[in-house]
Amino acid sequence: MALRDNNNLEAGFSLIEVMVAMAILGIVLTGVVAMFTSTGRYHTGQEMSVELAQDIRSAKNLMVDEIRSAGCNPEDKIRVGFQIDTDDRFNTDANSIHFTRDIDNGDGDEFYEPDGDVDDTNENIRYYRIDAGGNILAAGDNTLGTLVRNTGGGGQPVANNIIDLQFQYYDSSNTLIAPATMTSETVLDTIRTVEVIITGQVQNPNRVSAGTRTWTQQFRIRVRN
Numbered sequence: 001m002a003l004r005d006n007n008n009l010e011a012g013f014s015l016i017e018v019m020v021a022m023a024i025l026g027i028v029l030t031g032v033v034a035m036f037t038s039t040g041r042y043h044t045g046q047e048m049s050v051e052l053a054q055d056i057r058s059a060k061n062l063m064v065d066e067i068r069s070a071g072c073n074p075e076d077k078i079r080v081g082f083q084i085d086t087d088d089r090f091n092t093d094a095n096s097i098h099f100t101r102d103i104d105n106g107d108g109d110e111f112y113e114p115d116g117d118v119d120d121t122n123e124n125i126r127y128y129r130i131d132a133g134g135n136i137l138a139a140g141d142n143t144l145g146t147l148v149r150n151t152g153g154g155g156q157p158v159a160n161n162i163i164d165l166q167f168q169y170y171d172s173s174n175t176l177i178a179p180a181t182m183t184s185e186t187v188l189d190t191i192r193t194v195e196v197i198i199t200g201q202v203q204n205p206n207r208v209s210a211g212t213r214t215w216t217q218q219f220r221i222r223v224r225n
Contacts, residue, residue: 067194072101126151143163164198170220194220
């Protein structure tokens with residue numbers, strides 16, 4: 001009686017089966033890669049949105065602290081407050097704000113000691129928005145720009161990717177001061193509240209949904225002086 005060769009019973013995969021398995025594996029791997037890519041983009045978008053919000057909040061906190069003390073003038077030796085200037089960067093209007101305050105004598109100690117002038121550090125302050133070429137941008141112009149703070153040594157960036165910056169001014173009765181009338185120090189001296197609107201855009205808007213590409217902070221600052 002002849003013995004059977006069991007090796008002939010060990011069937012392998014056919015070419016068609018291998019190709020089907022590879023196709024299925026390719027589909028699965030494509031889905032996995034797509035899932036990780038989508039998750040990565042989501043987290044990158046979230047990070048950009050959070051970063052934008054933090055930058056604008058930091059700018060807000062700085063502006064609130066400084067504008068609140070505009071016109072601080074304990075010594076009453078010179079006029080201190082909101083300023084007019086022929087240079088639009090240094091004017092007080094819809095797209096920029098310029099104010100002075102007498103808060104220190106510049107001696108570098110930890111005490112605030114007004115000395116009757118506004119030529120010490122952080123006493124002559126301007127905020128405005130510029131484009132990539134350093135040109136000031138108008139209120140309502142959605143060109144991507146940078147919010148800067150200038151204390152006399154050139155504008156220093158406060159927040160990047162800012163697409164709008166607007167200022168409005170109100171008197172003691174909370175009435176909006178018409179921009180056309182803000183051409184004299186007498187009118188500027190009636191400012192009691194400043195409203196600021198800052199709108200920013202995430203660094204790479206194509207990686208986030210349309211509803212999360214921009215972030216706006218609108219706030220009012222009551223001037224103490």
